[in-house]
Amino acid sequence: MGKRSRNKGREAVATAEGEVGPRQPCPCGSGRRYKACHGATDGPPPVFNARPFGPYAGECDLIAMRELVPAATAPLTLSEASGHAGKVIRLNSLLPGAAPAMVRDTGEIWLGLQVQHNFGDPGRDLGAVLLKALESEAGIVGLTEAPGEGPRFTDLVVDEPLQVTVHDGFEFWVDDIEDQGPAMAAALEQANAAASPTVRLGSVDAAYWTRLGAKEHLRWVMPEPEDDLLAGLARLHVSGDDVIADGARLVGMFRAHGLLVPVWDLPVGTGAEILEEPAAAFARALADAVAAGPELSAEERAARSGLANRQVTIR
Template sequence: MGKKTRNRANRSEATADNPRRPCPCGSGKRYKACHGAGDDVIVVRPFEGLAAEPDLVAMREFLPSATAPLPLRDGGPVTLTSVLPGASAALVRDNGEILLGMQVQTRSGDLSADLAGALAWARSAEPGSSLPVVGPDRRTGERLQDLLEPETPLEPTVHADFAWWLPGESPDPEAAAMLERANSVIMPTEALTAPGVRGAYWVDTGSKAHVRWVRTEDETWLMAALARLSDQGGLELGEGSRYAGSFRAHGLLVPVWDVDREMHSSEWAGPAAEFAVRLDEALAGLADAPLTDAEHRAREVLSGKQITLR
């Protein structure tokens, strides 16, 4: 089976049999209020198969201001961004630099195909132009899986503001006001950098600090491993942390911990690395030792701790 055929086989078509059910895209909305408005095919896990998947999900869902070189197979210089001015899908700067936006104005069912379409548009667009939305007419039949180096992870840079929107420029009053508005809603965010840790980000919401960690394991196995750690007292990241729950994003589970706001973000990198080792051991042990009754009860408790990203 060819790569594109496999990708299509992994897609999940939403039907209108029960429009009140949660939308398969993972938005948390009812199907009729989300993708039920059209006939688009929903790809529940649009970035599956890419080493960049956890950071792609983070840039799409909760990184406020971030950029990353896109690891394209053809080596073309393209910058992926969390969000562009006006939530545009793509922008070509006057110098020809291409920027693609993750947080865009669309309810498409296949974000991977949208990004490939935005890139195709940008590569033939005039400098100084932008693409507000990727519609069906912009799709090329390719997806990110066809364009990226599959084993190369994304390396996002998290910024404290949106100054990179207008690099080296003195913004006019309108642009300055736009930057001020955008900067005013940024929540301080940092990546946790440590061996075995990828897709984990610390964020200060103003009232609480959290660690959000995008995990790529199958949800059934991941929840079982988390339950085992919970029963063993190893679910926290360390002193000053509390497991808060999890949310789903683009086919992946994102565990969340409340952490001490007084501690610097970098102080959670080491505990996260230690947790990663415990989690790997718990996952490996599931093959030979099914969950005990106590661990099953712990899993039920954890399953009830579903949180909404704000």
């Protein structure tokens, strides 16, 4: 009897195609089960935005800084909506202690992307942290609860591409401090040891070479809608034009904040410099392949299916 009752219960919660089961991970990326997050019935669900940093000219690089790049900075100019039009602050991939923001003694605002809180809409969270930092005099700034309604990050900054500087380590944390001391030096050494070598390609947007252990990869955040991008990549795969460098292989892709991030494995010793011209040529070929539309041949459809099966959602 007990076994039949359990089976009956499982049948009752079966989901239709495309639905999220109560015990499955919530698609918002919180790490919680759906029934304990956006599927909860005991109160209003947290806000979920499938593409929290769009539309924004710096969207792809921002996602890379948040999810892929260990040590990078970029200047941000605030918009009129922030109440501080023209003020320049610094966007950081990671701040000490994964702080959401810091107001330095000089009054400069540093905004962090790799943080520990997640209230369902990173774009709104980042906007709330920025507004809070603008009202603070000095110190660490963060959120302890969901910020509720209000302007998003993209409302508060000028809509322009990010000018990203990738650093070899985290010395930029202390570039405004003269007397750093041994404790700070030890903290920097520990942080630097965990940072993988990374280079942003200059010939295309949001493409980053990295070395993880003994392996090298190219990870490229792409702005095209998912279906269009998969169709374009499938065409290039069938034609043999999806090779970034000799011996390189497109092994799959991440899905992060509503965009796809194709990943190539590279032969050891490839480095970043040799990828510049091939990446630019690939970008041109991909644009043509995407523009060709959604209709695919049987071989291209099979390639598209294979690409779709090699996706992993990280946010």
